[in-house]
Amino acid sequence: MLDNADQSDDSGCESESEADPWELPELQDNSPAWQTLTRCEKVKRVLLGWLLKAILLVCLLYLFICSLDFLSSSFRLLGGKAAGEIFSSNQLLQNPVAGLMIGVLATVLVQSSSTSTSIVVTMVASGLLPVRPAVPIIMGANIGTSVTNTIVSLAQSTDRDEFRRAFAGATVHDMFNWLSVLVFLPLEVACGYLYHLTKLIVDSGDWTRFEGGNKDLLKTLTKPFTELIIQLDKSVITAIATGDEVHANQSLVKEWCSYSEEMVVSNVTEINNATMVTITMAKEVLVKVPLERCTFLFNNTGLSDLCVGLLLLVVSLFILCTCLVLMVKILNSVFRGKMATIIKTTLNADFPGRLSWLTGYIAVMIGAGMTILVQSSSVFTSAMTPLVGVGVIKLERMYPLTLGSNIGTTTTGVLAAMAASGDKLPFALQIALCHLFFNISGILLFYPVPCMRVPIKLARIMGNTTAEYRWFAIFYLVVMFFCVPGCVFALSMAGVVPLMVAVALFLTTLLFVTILNLLQRKCCEKLPKFLRTWDFLPFEFLHSLDPLDRVLTKLFSIFSRCCCTRRKNRKNQIVLLGKVEELEKLGCDELKVIPDGMESGFCTQRPSVESTPFNSNYNSMIGINA
Incomplete structure (x- = not known):
């Protein structure tokens, strides 16, 4: 419905276009061949072209990961307490749909599924929340964590094809999570599939001999830098969620370290x-x-959490965007010619012969391993997104890496559960295992059978739509991660009946749109003429983004006209130098006197027909202020 990449023939049916925008670009290497270089030029190419770029890339990646940590901290400062208060409303958490949206909103607010999952595990371990109502919250946390790499993809919006691939690479995570929820949330509500499976596993073993807690791996490298800027007391959010009123007015910025x-x-x-x-x-x-x-930059500044959060948000976004732009430029300069061909072929190749089917599962394991190493699915998928954009990794390879990342991120909850003691351990471990088996179930449904890899197809639709309407990326972020969860959460507060009616209408509409889109693609000619396209709908905005695009284009043009008119006028001004008495007779737009004791000055004047004679007489004094 939103995919406008295909052309329509006379019968109204869509015909596939010849050029495939999803093919990885062939970047030509225009630099001189190695054989033609002198010894000095070869040394220069190795040191500057290869070694220096590799060092810069590693440094930028380090700053990029640190900026994600700052971004997460800023969101915790801005919305961490609100997230904790959302978790503390136990009556709403009993509603599975409300619990799902609370999980989404809380994870978006704290920018970390690990944090929101750990809060849920802590609440279950302390007996404040039963296991079964906590399962939808864990599902929502799974959705909310994918907002980070979607934000990261916006940095490549300057190039249409790069943005298409990057946005698709980011949203394939969203599509998988939403589809998994649409399938397994009703199943969980109906029969408690995840609850009973994990209870059976927990009851069958003795888990007290295992040791949990926080295991810092990549953070060991980033902490020395990030802790110089900001340190947060994450226990405040957990305390608010568990109903501790003492921490309600306490700042999240850490004051004491020992x-x-x-x-x-x-x-x-x-x-x-x-x-x-x-x-x-x-x-x-x-x-x-x-x-x-504690000693760090934002300690004892006298600023509120809101002010510190806003400052940190601006700084983190600036560092993130700068690092991404520079990383993309370096990657574009490195991945050219034979090197690009070798790297792209290696990363996107399958195992030979009958073992080719194993390639995707190895990619899933690599994604899980890398996420366990960096202790964050957001960091791993955000680092992969620019590589998809520049054409190093295919969307089909990004998909299993993302699925593995979903499994890897569940280790945080398992480790947090292992830190519980006594009779609290089984319940905490059960909800952590619910998170693990929810992701495994989604992978088993949407990966092994090629025709079931629907998230890839939906991500392509998102990428094509964003390539045509670039504002759609912002629209998607706001709607999917704020408006939809917020509206559903508001409906859940109104009661079960309004919520169920709204959900039923949405699912019915979604089913109708999906079936009709499939019929239009597969057997278009057998459909009645009016159903071959979406033109039968009464209003254009119901089947096309063009009306909204026209409105936004007009708004942007008005805004740019207002902002740029003054700048253009200044650019076209003529600056004249002369005696103040003579310049006053010319009717200058602006006259500035030079304090040199010679009664001279500058006259600023826009070029016009009347000013031409004057300009011809004072050629030596004319300059264009460009």
């Missing part, structure tokens, strides 16, 4: 469950006493 634990006597009030009598007694309580203040 504590000592001391036992102090404190009055503790308890309720006897048998007699329901309140008893207050003196008990020894373990208290953390702060010893050493």
Whole structure:
């Protein structure tokens, strides 16, 4: 419906266009051949062309990963407490659709599925949230984590074909997550498939001997730099989510970095469950006493979390965009000629003969391994997105890497669950395993059979649409990650009936559009004439983005005209130098006196017919202010 890449014939049916925009570009190497270079030129090419570019690429990748950490921190400062408060509304969490949208919104707000998943695991471990209502929240967190690489793809919007591939490479993650939710959320609500499977696994083994907690791998390299800029106390968000009112007004910016634990006597009030009598007694309580203040850029600035978050957001986006633009330029300069052919062939090649079917599964394992290494699916998929854009990795290869990344990111929740102790461990581990098996189930459904790889086809539609209407990328981000979850969340607060009616209407419309699109592509000529295209709909905006494109184009043109008129006028101005008395007679647009004691000045004048005689008499004084 949105895919305008194909041409229509006279019968109204679509015919495939000859040029395939998804073919990887062949970048020609225009530099002199190696054999024709002198010894000095060869050394220069090796040092500057290869070694220096490799070092720059590694440095830019390091800054890029750090900028993603800053971006995540800025979103936590801006929306972390709101995310914690969303999790604390236990009544809404019992609604599976509301729970799903809460998971999406919370993950978008904190820019980390690891954080939102860890919060859910903590709530389950502490008994605040049962396992079964927590499953839809985990599904929503899976969707929300894909917003980062979608934002990253916007950096390649200057080149239409690069943007097509980059946006498709980013949204293939979204499409897989949404399709998995559409299939497995109703199944989970109906029969508790994930709940019963994971309960069986947890009950069948002794998990107390395993040790969990946070395992820093890539963060060991990035922490020394990121902690010089900002340090956050993530426990504040978890405390708000678990109903701890003490932390509600506490800043997320960490103040103390070193504590000592001391036992102090404190009055503790308890309720006897048998007699329901309140008893207050003196008990020894373990208290953390702060010893050493943290030292980083945003410490003790006197700014609120909102101000620090906004500043950090601007800085992180600037670093991210700069690194991406420079990385793309370096990659474009490196991947040319024979080297480009070798690298692209190696990355996109299949195993020979009958083993070719194993290639995708090896890619899934590589994606999972790399994500476990960097401890973030957002970092891995965001690093892959520019490579898809420049044409190094095909969309078909990006897909299994993304699926593996989805599995790799579940290790964070499993490790957080392993950190629980005693009778809390089985429940925490069960919800972490729900996350793992949800992703495995999605892979088993949407990968092994080639015709079921629907996310790739949907990602191509997104890429083609964005290549034609570049504003669609922003529209997609706002609608899919903010408007839709927000509207569904609002409907869930109105009650179950309005929510179910809205969901039923949406699913019915989606099913009708999908079936008719398939019929138009596969057996168009057998359809009635009015169903061969979407022109039968009463309004153009129901089947085309052209009306919205025209409106936005007009708005952009008006805005650019207002902003550029002043600049254009200044560019076309003529600047004249002379005596102030003579310049005053000419009716200058602007006259500036030079403090040199000679009563001279500058006259600024827009070129016109009347000014021509004057210009001819004072040629030596005329300059164009370009």
